[in-house]
Amino acid sequence: DAGITQSPRHKVTETGTPVTLRCHQTENHRYMYWYRQDPGHGLRLIHYSYGVKDTDKGEVSDGYSVSRSKTEDFLLTLESATSSQTSVYFCAISEWDVGQPYEQYFGPGTRLTVT
Amino acid sequence: LAKTTQPISMDSYEGQEVNITCSHNNIATNDYITWYQQFPSQGPRFIIQGYKTKVTNEVASLFIPADRKSSTLSLPRVSLSDTAVYYCLVGVNQGGKLIFGQGTELSVKP
Numbered sequence: 001d002a003g004i005t006q007s008p009r010h011k012v013t014e015t016g017t018p019v020t021l022r023c024h025q026t027e028n029h030r031y032m033y034w035y036r037q038d039p040g041h042g043l044r045l046i047h048y049s050y051g052v053k054d055t056d057k058g059e060v061s062d063g064y065s066v067s068r069s070k071t072e073d074f075l076l077t078l079e080s081a082t083s084s085q086t087s088v089y090f091c092a093i094s095e096w097d098v099g100q101p102y103e104q105y106f107g108p109g110t111r112l113t114v115t
Numbered sequence: 116l117a118k119t120t121q122p123i124s125m126d127s128y129e130g131q132e133v134n135i136t137c138s139h140n141n142i143a144t145n146d147y148i149t150w151y152q153q154f155p156s157q158g159p160r161f162i163i164q165g166y167k168t169k170v171t172n173e174v175a176s177l178f179i180p181a182d183r184k185s186s187t188l189s190l191p192r193v194s195l196s197d198t199a200v201y202y203c204l205v206g207v208n209q210g211g212k213l214i215f216g217q218g219t220e221l222s223v224k225p
Contacts, residue, residue: 035215042202043159043215059214090158103149104213106158 003027004107006091012113019078021110023091025071031094032074033058033104034066036087043090049074050096081114088112119203124220133190135219137203140184148179148186151202153218159202163188190221198223 003026013019023032033048035058045058047066055066063085065077078085091107120138127133139148147166151159163170165177165186176189190197200218 033213040217042217045213092158103161103164104159106160109156109158 004091004093004105006089006107006110008110009108010111012115013081014115015082016080019081019112019114021076021089021091021112023074023076023107025074025093027093027105028071029093029095029105030071031096032068033092033094034064034074034076035090035092036060036085037090037109038087046076046089078112081112083114086112086114118214119205119216121201121203121216121219123217124222126222126224127193128224129194130192133193133197133221133223135188135190135201135203135221136185137188138185139203139205142183142205146205148177148183149204149206150175150177150188151204151215153200153202155199159215162201193221193223195223195225197221 005024007022031050034046035043036046037043044060046060046064047055047058049055049068052068052071055068065079067075089110089112092104094102094104096102147164149164150162152162153159163172163175163177165179167179167183170177178187188201198221200220202215202218204213
């Protein structure tokens with residue numbers, strides 16, 4: 001299995017508090033991604049990174065920010081958590097080149113509950 | 116990215132062959148077709164990928180007709196452990212733009 005860890009694995013927090021989720025990889029892959037998964041919606045891309053300090057928005061980025069100061073770490077921050085952000089969050093990594101389809105490797109997920 | 120359509124759910128029995136068809140009418144010339152598998156409480160896992168005709172690996176086969184507007188994932192002799200959600204994706208992983216649809220929830224019964 002690809003070397004991807006997520007922390008914490010479970011978190012309960014209150015509405016309005018900031019929350020940071022961490023994704024750590026040991027594969028030295030250039031691309032890192034954050035997804036959320038909710039019943040009835042499948043996986044939806046929140047943000048992704050294509051290098052240190054290079055990030056871009058996905059399809060559901062409102063209320064989230066990301067940072068990547070090192071190749072191996074990608075942080076997802078919920079600036080002020082809301083109940084609608086209760087979800088399972090998955091980190092993924094991959095390589096990529098123009099025209100080349102690379103598989104994404106997923107982490108174990110973080111279950112976040114906002115009360 | 117091309118939109119995909121696949122059945123929401125399928126049932127099967129152990130030992131049977133399961134075929135899951137995905138429709139992708141707007142597939143582009145340089146798009147690849149990729150299938151992922153997801154078990155409960157785990158992240159998705161890559162199964163197979165192809166561009167045209169047939170691809171086979173130790174887990175599954177992928178059949179792609181000449182017009183490439185659909186594809187079929189074939190799982191030979193399924194077991195209970197194949198119970199999972201299967202996602203069909205079309206694209207070239209354009210720097211993160213993988214779009215996961217609803218997937219097909221496969222239930223394998225004894």
